Amino acid sequence: MSRAALTLHDAGNKLRKREFSSVELTEAVFERIAGTESKIRAYLTLARDAALEQARQADERLKQGRARSPLLGVPLAVKDNFLTRGLRTTCASKMLANFIPPYDATTVRMLRATGAVITGKTNLDEFAMGSSAENSAFFPTRNPWNLERIPGGSSGGSAAAVAADQCIAALGTDTGGSIRQPAACCGIVGLKPTYGRVSRFGIIAFASSMDQVGPLTKDVQDSALFLEVIAGHDPADSTSVDRPVPLYSEALTGDVKGVRLGIPKEYFVRGMQPEVELAVRTAIRALEKNGAVIEEISLPHTEYAVAVYYIVATAEASSNLARYDGMRYGHSVHAKDLTDTYMISRQEGFGAEVKRRIMLGTYALSAGYYDAYYLKAQRVRTLIKQDFDEAFKHCDVIVTPTAPTTAFKLAAKIQDPLQMYLSDIYTISINLAGLPALSLPCGFDQAGMPIGMQIVGKHFDEATILRVGHAYEQATEWSKRKPDL
Amino acid sequence: MNMNYESVIGLEVHAQLLTESKIFCGCATKFGQTPNQNTCPVCAGFPGVLPVLNKKVVDFAIKAGLATRCEIARTSLFARKNYFYPDLPKGYQISQYELPICTGGYIEFEVNDSRKLVRLTRIHMEEDAGKNIHDAHDDSSLIDLNRAGVPLLEIVSEPDMRSREEAGAYLRTLRQILQYLSICDGNMEQGSFRCDANVSIRPAGSQRLGTKIEIKNLNSFKAVEKALEYEIERQIEALSEGGTIIQETRLWDENREETRSMRSKESAHDYRYFPDPDLLPLVIDDDWIAEIRASLPELPAGRKARFISDYNLSAYDAELLTGRRDVADYFESAVKAHANPKALSNWIVGDLFRVLKERRLDEPLYIAEWPIAAQHLAEMVRLIDQGTISGKIGKTVFEALLDSGRSPQQIVQEQGLEQVSDAASIESAVDKILTANTKQVEQYKSGSEKVFGFFVGQIMKATQGKANPQKVNEILREKLKAHT
Numbered sequence: 011m012s013r014a015a016l017t018l019h020d021a022g023n024k025l026r027k028r029e030f031s032s033v034e035l036t037e038a039v040f041e042r043i044a045g046t047e048s049k050i051r052a053y054l055t056l057a058r059d060a061a062l063e064q065a066r067q068a069d070e071r072l073k074q075g076r077a078r079s080p081l082l083g084v085p086l087a088v089k090d091n092f093l094t095r096g097l098r099t100t101c102a103s104k105m106l107a108n109f110i111p112p113y114d115a116t117t118v119r120m121l122r123a124t125g126a127v128i129t130g131k132t133n134l135d136e137f138a139m140g141s142s143a144e145n146s147a148f149f150p151t152r153n154p155w156n157l158e159r160i161p162g163g164s165s166g167g168s169a170a171a172v173a174a175d176q177c178i179a180a181l182g183t184d185t186g187g188s189i190r191q192p193a194a195c196c197g198i199v200g201l202k203p204t205y206g207r208v209s210r211f212g213i214i215a216f217a218s219s220m221d222q223v224g225p226l227t228k229d230v231q232d233s234a235l236f237l238e239v240i241a242g243h244d245p246a247d248s249t250s251v252d253r254p255v256p257l258y259s260e261a262l263t264g265d266v267k268g269v270r271l272g273i274p275k276e277y278f279v280r281g282m283q284p285e286v287e288l289a290v291r292t293a294i295r296a297l298e299k300n301g302a303v304i305e306e307i308s309l310p311h312t313e314y315a316v317a318v319y320y321i322v323a324t325a326e327a328s329s330n331l332a333r334y335d336g337m338r339y340g341h342s343v344h345a346k347d348l349t350d351t352y353m354i355s356r357q358e359g360f361g362a363e364v365k366r367r368i369m370l371g372t373y374a375l376s377a378g379y380y381d382a383y384y385l386k387a388q389r390v391r392t393l394i395k396q397d398f399d400e401a402f403k404h405c406d407v408i409v410t411p412t413a414p415t416t417a418f419k420l421a422a423k424i425q426d427p428l429q430m431y432l433s434d435i436y437t438i439s440i441n442l443a444g445l446p447a448l449s450l451p452c453g454f455d456q457a458g459m460p461i462g463m464q465i466v467g468k469h470f471d472e473a474t475i476l477r478v479g480h481a482y483e484q485a486t487e488w489s490k491r492k493p494d495l
Numbered sequence: 496m497n498m499n500y501e502s503v504i505g506l507e508v509h510a511q512l513l514t515e516s517k518i519f520c521g522c523a524t525k526f527g528q529t530p531n532q533n534t535c536p537v538c539a540g541f542p543g544v545l546p547v548l549n550k551k552v553v554d555f556a557i558k559a560g561l562a563t564r565c566e567i568a569r570t571s572l573f574a575r576k577n578y579f580y581p582d583l584p585k586g587y588q589i590s591q592y593e594l595p596i597c598t599g600g601y602i603e604f605e606v607n608d609s610r611k612l613v614r615l616t617r618i619h620m621e622e623d624a625g626k627n628i629h630d631a632h633d634d635s636s637l638i639d640l641n642r643a644g645v646p647l648l649e650i651v652s653e654p655d656m657r658s659r660e661e662a663g664a665y666l667r668t669l670r671q672i673l674q675y676l677s678i679c680d681g682n683m684e685q686g687s688f689r690c691d692a693n694v695s696i697r698p699a700g701s702q703r704l705g706t707k708i709e710i711k712n713l714n715s716f717k718a719v720e721k722a723l724e725y726e727i728e729r730q731i732e733a734l735s736e737g738g739t740i741i742q743e744t745r746l747w748d749e750n751r752e753e754t755r756s757m758r759s760k761e762s763a764h765d766y767r768y769f770p771d772p773d774l775l776p777l778v779i780d781d782d783w784i785a786e787i788r789a790s791l792p793e794l795p796a797g798r799k800a801r802f803i804s805d806y807n808l809s810a811y812d813a814e815l816l817t818g819r820r821d822v823a824d825y826f827e828s829a830v831k832a833h834a835n836p837k838a839l840s841n842w843i844v845g846d847l848f849r850v851l852k853e854r855r856l857d858e859p860l861y862i863a864e865w866p867i868a869a870q871h872l873a874e875m876v877r878l879i880d881q882g883t884i885s886g887k888i889g890k891t892v893f894e895a896l897l898d899s900g901r902s903p904q905q906i907v908q909e910q911g912l913e914q915v916s917d918a919a920s921i922e923s924a925v926d927k928i929l930t931a932n933t934k935q936v937e938q939y940k941s942g943s944e945k946v947f948g949f950f951v952g953q954i955m956k957a958t959q960g961k962a963n964p965q966k967v968n969e970i971l972r973e974k975l976k977a978h979t
Binding site for chain 2 (some may be wrong): 099101106210212213214215217218219247249328329331332333335352372384
């Protein structure tokens with residue numbers, strides 16, 4: 011087995027034991043990329059030279075024995091909506107096709123400080139808007155389990171890169187499911203932390219009240235180790251929360267005795283793929299067998315979540331994307347006057363889905379419509395949050411499918427935005443409520459595509475969802491399966 | 496003005512705050528730097544950046560709110576005001592919309608000898624935009640973002656003013672309060688104190704408001720008053736001729752002294768305000784407010800009243816002395832050194848103000864270096880009061896004190912300016928003058944009282960102004976009596 015196939019905790023251990031060097035590991039990863047990237051196309055930008063230099067520096071630190079960080083010397087991929095100083099950051103948009111950031115996102119800075127190796131920038135749906143990575147302005151990414159299928163989105167490149175062993179783990183962002191849904195599609199583990207747990211500074215904003223940074227990894231332990239590094243208060247992000255970061259990896263006891271699993275009845279009645287329902291129900295029974303307690307719960311406002319999300323997220327996006335005006339950076343067309351400069355720069359710079367969302371959001375905030383759309387959506391959002399508060403009185407975590415289907419074929423839904431939006435039906439409410447949630451593999455369908463299970467926790471209780479996910483993972487083998495590339 | 500109409504005026508003021516750094520990033524607010532020198536990814540609106548509120552701005556807003564008797568909101572919100580303009584890097588301005596930090600205060604002042612009270616609708620915090628520079632290149636404009644993100648307070652009045660004089664007095668009073676609080680330098684020409692005016696007219700006695708016109712580009716107090724005068728006249732004329740007023744924004748043209756239509760209500764921006772998700776609701780507790788309240792200086796109105804009662808000054812002098820906080824402080828420290836408030840007041844509003852004006856020392860918010868220390872001025876007045884020097888010699892000492900860094904005593908000693916009061920020296924001087932001017936003595940004898948002044952002048956000249964004028968009078972009168 012290639013070293014590139016190692017988990018983060020295995021790779022980290024071996025690096026610290028000096029079984030191999032970071033340079034050797036990084037070279038193995040780039041070898042794997044060279045052998046698979048023409049099929050997968052997970053990366054928008056590769057940073058091989060810089061990565062090898064970082065690996066050399068990591069090896070110096072490893073030699074000195076000052077190797078405490080689990081990420082020291084480990085090659086990681088970064089979604090291309092994180093600003094990386096001096097390394098092109100496109101957000102998969104023509105608008106930023108040549109944008110070289112002047113600063114690092116806080117999380118990127120943390121990765122660099124801890125000695126991680128950054129392999130490159132991964133593909134995504136343009137401005138993180140989409141569920142298939144097909145909205146990339148450059149090219150679609152393929153699912154390593156089946157090259158005819160989508161890897162999920164928007165963190166499709168990061169998920170595919172992890173699944174294809176083109177990195178040891180990856181950073182992603184999740185606004186409505188953008189870490190969890192691609193993780194489910196690609197058979198890996200994706201964690202969206204509590205809103206405010208990880209700094210948003212330096213990620214290209216889509217919907218500010220929901221965007222959150224999280225890891226995509228090969229197993230749950232990796233997720234815990236990764237989160238320990240990136241979690242914490244950032245004075246540069248006013249919405250990041252100042253509270254201690256627990257050692258998540260120490261919460262992974264394998265014990266779920268007495269943990270109450272809430273099963274929302276509203277999540278199992280829709281027209282979901284039968285194999286998905288079966289796999290998730292089987293997983294719940296496995297947890298029950300290990301001592302967890304099943305509680306049926308209700309989240310009565312679930313049916314409004316998609317509508318609320320597409321008003322709030324697009325409203326925020328319409329404002330967040332106003333800065334791409336062709337004035338200071340990014341795609342710019344020197345037209346006959348100011349209005350034309352704005353219009354043509356944005357017309358050419360943004361893709362169809364981004365424009366659709368800017369228009370939806372602008373409309374929702376317009377005079378005369380604000381109350382009917384944005385304000386009402388915010389009120390329903392409060393009701394959705396209250397649903398979870400109420401539910402968590404009766405359970406410790408909530409277990410659901412991550413997505414209603416496994417990864418679909420490329421182009422299957424790209425012409426039908428509504429069908430595409432429904433891919434996130436189980437993940438969206440979690441962002442509206444700001445809760446932490448984990449997606450991990452819980453089986454495969456008959457076509458051999460991975461199925462994801464979502465475990466949702468209370469605010470700032472990442473430790474419990476990681477513990478439950480880890481216990482399930484220990485009892486099964488799904489996470490260990492690799493696609494045949 | 497046509498007596499059948501009454502004008503209704505409300506003012507919106509944007510006051511640039513004197514914080515060291517910008518409202519949402521650490522960049523300096525310093526004026527007059529190289530274009531785009533004071534910028535960073537945050538205030539230049541780069542991808543991925545987030546705002547962090549400068550606590551000083553909140554302190555200043557609370558100060559302004561308390562000084563104008565506002566209610567301070569325990570929870571207030573920041574909102575995004577969305578519009579496209581090249582000097583607005585994010586495509587939205589972070590401002591406050593619903594739930595501003597201050598509501599419902601008032602400002603009181605005197606105009607035409609009567610008290611006037613103008614209510615405040617709100618005071619809120621927001622960031623300034625940058626500047627577009629249009630005439631530097633032929634085919635393109637340039638953008639300077641140094642000002643982008645500089646903190647502003649927007650202070651909105653109710654439509655409580657009825658004349659341009661009231662509007663002018665309101666603005667001056669508001670500016671004086673902000674200057675006293677040391678939160679704004681109040682410079683209208685440089686744009687750190689900006690005003691938009693809303694004005695409508697209605698038949699006198701009517702309670703209904705007329706259609707309002709907003710006037711922009713008012714860069715001085717004079718412009719505000721002139722523009723209001725012009726606009727009120729224009730509206731009265733229009734209505735008198737049976738026309739109507741259309742709600743619109745008009746621009747004041749300083750050169751042509753007229754207002755011009757800028758945009759109508761129909762083409763007004765839809766700013767799509769919504770709460771900024773990047774900033775948490777601002778929560779202000781009682782302790783914070785108490786701390787700011789304790790730090791408030793005595794405000795101009797109260798200080799003026801105190802000067803009148805404590806120092807027995809005229810309302811006019813008290814007004815002049817309390818016009819600026821630093822002048823009032825100067826006066827009080829001088830009075831502390833020598834308790835003759837009336838004389839000190841005269842020296843300050845007379846001679847000192849003239850010097851300040853000549854040297855343009857009164858242009859900045861604070862007088863950085865006084866040409867005469869308050870202690871020295873007080874010492875000089877003491878010398879006059881003790882009879883050591885005459886009031887007239889005082890003028891000489893005052894000029895000599897300017898920038899000398901020496902004390903009045905030193906100057907009096909070095910230049911031999913002590914007043915001569917001993918009878919023998921004065922008598923000999925008087926004798927000399929009388930002997931030399933027998934013709935005038937004759938005139939005096941024949942009843943011409945006015946030559947008395949001539950003798951005094953000659954004696955003062957002969958003693959280089961140092962003779963005690965009272966003694967000169969006494970001795971001269973005696974000697975002349977002896978001649979008759």
